[in-house]
Amino acid sequence: MAVNIYKELEKIDFNKKVGSLTDDGTLFLEHEWTIDEATNFLRNFPKRSELRWFYVLDKEKKLKGVISSHNLLLAKSSNKVRDIMDESPISIKAEDSLSHAIHTMNELELLSLPVIDHTGAFLGIFEMQATPEIGKKESLKKKKMIYGDIFQMIGLSVEKADSKGVFSSFSHRIPWLIGNSLAGFACAIIAGLYEHVLQKAIILATLIPLILTLSESVSMQAMTLSLAILKKKEIPWKNLFFRIGEEWKTTFLLSIAAACFVSLASYFFLGSRLPYLVVFATIILSMFIAATFAVLAPIIVHKLKLDPKIASGPIVLVFADIMTTFVYLYLASIWLL
Template sequence: MVKLNEETRESYLDNIMKAVITEEIETFRTMFLELHPADQTDVFLSLEPPERKRVYEFLSPDEFAEVFEGLETEDQKRIALELDDHYAAEMFNRMYADDVADFFSELEEDQAGVILQAMDREEADDVRELLTYDEGTAGSIMTKEYISVKAFDTVEDVIELLREKGPDAETIYYLYVVDEAGKLVGVTSIRDVITSYSDKTIESVMSSRVVSVHVKTDQEEVAQIIQKYDFLAVPVVTEHQVLVGIVTFDDVIDVMEEEAAEDLGEITASRGADVTLGPFQAAKRRMPWIVLLMFFGLGTAEVISVFESTLETVVLLAAFIPMVMGSAGNTGTQSLAVAVRALATGNLEKRGFMKTIAREFLTGFYIGVACAAVIIVLIGLFYGDFFLGVIVGVSIMISLGAASVIGTTVPMLINKLKMDPAIASGPFITTLSDVISLMIYFLIATSLLQYMQ
């Protein structure tokens, strides 16, 4: 299999393009099918519609299915419109059911229905089943292409089964053992099978201690289980322990990427506003948070108006407002990221709610002590007023501790309400920390005002 690097990509692409334009079918097939599937997808996307139409003629639905699976959803929608209905149906028949279901979930119901009608009945039924599960669950990301065997099967029987059905399975590293009712009773590996004597039964080489997930288990929890046990796949069962599918490692990678992108979007208050959107659509998705935070920001103005007399007495206090607010906001955002990460990995349960809060408070406080020491010296040297430095320094020290608690507590409380903790966005934490740190700053300054005059 050929893998393209930057040096060979351009010349190889030129040769493939030439073969497409001149309709040299065999030359095209030889060069294109030798490529790694990821490079096949890249090459295909670089073609113009007329050239792509010829590719559909040069490749069978089975061969093109691998290219189609490598496309992003938006590209899949665009390319699907270019395909002949019969060609498309045959292609979907050759794809793994979970990949087809992922694509159909992005289509209108009537569009998906038309294609399902044209597909083979067995393949269509598998896709329909996957579409019934709630998005984000193990059932929605599992694949139906797996190998199951019986406990009384011999090793020789299983090896013969692998020869017959192995090419169509998504993975054969694990073989799942089921009883007559389809219930999961054990698991064995391909290594255990091929290193055993042919007359041995699977029951003698299987493990009955099987780690499985329920069809309704959240996909993020599935990813954690696969990561924890270093699995290549995990079986999916119903409430009656009937095996209905498996979630493979590559599906988990997609889930982790999707969850990370989603959490980043939530934390930055820009969920869904990726670079593929136009400026208007992106602005529409980001705008609600920004408008909401404007109202929260009015709290800052209110705090300043309450302590207006303090500012009038010592005008220099105003110069350090951005420093106090910025330091608290940054620290709160750091604690937010730590808390969301701890919740996502399950480390929070191990450490405990109060211990985590105490740890983040002390972390923020210690950072504050270091910042206070630096700022006291700097203000004393540059402004000749060490007492003002003490006020600013102590305010930062307390504010950083408080901001750390806010950044940790808010996502934890949201998680307790069974909501995604990532919705405690960075801008929200920053704004809340701003208001509280400003209040701390002015309370300390007002209480010590008599010593500054």
């Protein structure tokens, strides 16, 4: 069964189980088939539809993977379907609520998701039905505009479903305020420990907010990397380490650019009184450490069975503030004393 986005989404019960809205007549492929067998099956399938993804099942009808029509067409006919499928398909469970389903679909910009039971058996798909105005004759540009409107409507429905009153909003926001407060107290304690350094070069204090902002910004950007990875059914560790390496390269370039800009701007406004080597080194080191921790934090939170989307942000910000303050004043103490 498909939910019509334009007619039913605003009226439907978001606590309803996805299993009751599942279409069990979904086309699927068997993972032991060759590519030739799979394409022959699709050619002879009586129901014509515009499909871009095919779900792959084993003999026990358990969901094993997903394969795109593009990869299916480009694969050698002798290859097995299981050899070219993505083995980590994103799925939802029959007992999940509609609210959870549309959250997932909105984040990933998907109009359908496979539904499985507690054993992993494939039950069908849950689908958001688009407007009938989207036909084969529509241009690609117009289709993108229409689908953009669709996901905007889904997003508004998600916000409406999440709007459970003042207490709900309070419970989601208070961890950020507590985290920022704790970070502020910790930074004040660190500054107190290095009071002798600040007294010798009070000008160092003028750049603390700026350096903290740079560290916080790069850490929040890096955190989104892990949150995207966690949308997979299983964490792809090889891909994770590759992405961490790529993030290191990007952060290194960003830190060099930020350090040069801050140093030049500070020299223009503050003159030669500032120990620029300390500022330069702190920006590079703190941004690098903050970005690395921010990539790993959501995965650690996920392993602790907490919600990474809620818990990761405050943890990452607290770490970035405390670590950056310590690095800045520690390097200054070595350089100046």
